[in-house]
Amino acid sequence: MESRNSCWEKPDMTAGHDVKTGAMVVLPDAEAVAQHMAKWLTAQALAKKDGPFVLALSGGSTPRRLYQILASAEYRDRFPWAKTQFFFGDERFVPESDAASNYNMVETEMLAHVKVPPGNVHPMPTSGDPVQAAAQYQAELAAVYGGKTLEPGRPLFDVVMLGLGDNGHTASLFPRQPVLEEKKLWVSTCVPDDAPHTRLTLTYPAIHSSRHVVFMLAGAGKHEAFARVRAGDPAEPASHITTEGELIWLMDKAAAGQ
Numbered sequence: 235m236e237s238r239n240s241c242w243e244k245p246d247m248t249a250g251h252d253v254k255t256g257a258m259v260v261l262p263d264a265e266a267v268a269q270h271m272a273k274w275l276t277a278q279a280l281a282k283k284d285g286p287f288v289l290a291l292s293g294g295s296t297p298r299r300l301y302q303i304l305a306s307a308e309y310r311d312r313f314p315w316a317k318t319q320f321f322f323g324d325e326r327f328v329p330e331s332d333a334a335s336n337y338n339m340v341e342t343e344m345l346a347h348v349k350v351p352p353g354n355v356h357p358m359p360t361s362g363d364p365v366q367a368a369a370q371y372q373a374e375l376a377a378v379y380g381g382k383t384l385e386p387g388r389p390l391f392d393v394v395m396l397g398l399g400d401n402g403h404t405a406s407l408f409p410r411q412p413v414l415e416e417k418k419l420w421v422s423t424c425v426p427d428d429a430p431h432t433r434l435t436l437t438y439p440a441i442h443s444s445r446h447v448v449f450m451l452a453g454a455g456k457h458e459a460f461a462r463v464r465a466g467d468p469a470e471p472a473s474h475i476t477t478e479g480e481l482i483w484l485m486d487k488a489a490a491g492q
């Protein structure tokens with residue numbers, strides 16, 4: 235993030251589990267979180283010199299305001315849209331026109347309003363067989379990565395954006411699901427037992443292959459799940475997120491429990 239000033243503190247991530255110690259940024263409210271992320275993301279994208287800026291977007295309600303800000307007059311002409319490859323961290327297996335579609339939300343709030351080359355936008359396929367769709371998306375990622383095997387030191391993503399569901403899921407890595415054991419595939423299916431829709435999701439190894447992972451949290455509704463992850467609860471999928479780069483928790487005071 236911008237600087238390690240007073241809004242930064244080292245998180246108290248309990249040792250002995252798989253959460254890599256990251257940076258924790260606590261801001262007054264959800265608007266400040268979205269504004270901070272817009273500024274930081276734009277700076278990261280502009281700073282990328284060698285090759286495309288590869289971004290995995292999150293869905294759900296939390297990043298909606300961020301996408302509106304990036305499409306606003308302040309950022310529309312500053313963000314390097316043509317240099318950025320937009321992937322999705324997860325998707326509900328519904329048509330793109332469905333209100334539950336993460337792509338639909340991002341398209342409506344941001345992509346429809348900016349000059350992004352159509353070939354730079356990579357929605358997860360959501361028709362036919364979900365397993366084949368996951369394989370198809372992995373091939374699309376591999377084409378941009380320039381290889382079918384993830385190499386340590388050569389991250390797939392510049393930034394992976396993540397949210398945190400009230401039940402502890404992140405991307406579409408839901409508690410108790412087989413996808414949590416996936417060690418090879420980059421993209422897999424997940425059929426949650428406590429949420430609607432079959433999902434496609436990036437797996438732990440794909441998320442790990444990143445320069446930055448940023449969790450964005452806002453609202454008191456996130457606090458219990460965050461507290462469990464912070465305490466290292468191994469049942470929380472977000473507790474096992476790692477990156478070969480920098481892990482950042484960006485949240486408002488309510489989510490932090492302050």
Ligand SMILES: O=C1O[C@H](COP(=O)(O)O)[C@@H](O)[C@H](O)[C@H]1O
Nearest residue numbers: 292293294295296397398399405
């Ligand atoms: O189902 C999903 O939920 C998470 C969290 O969403 P939020 O609405 O609680 O912010 C989101 O990160 C993910 O992309 C989405 O598919």
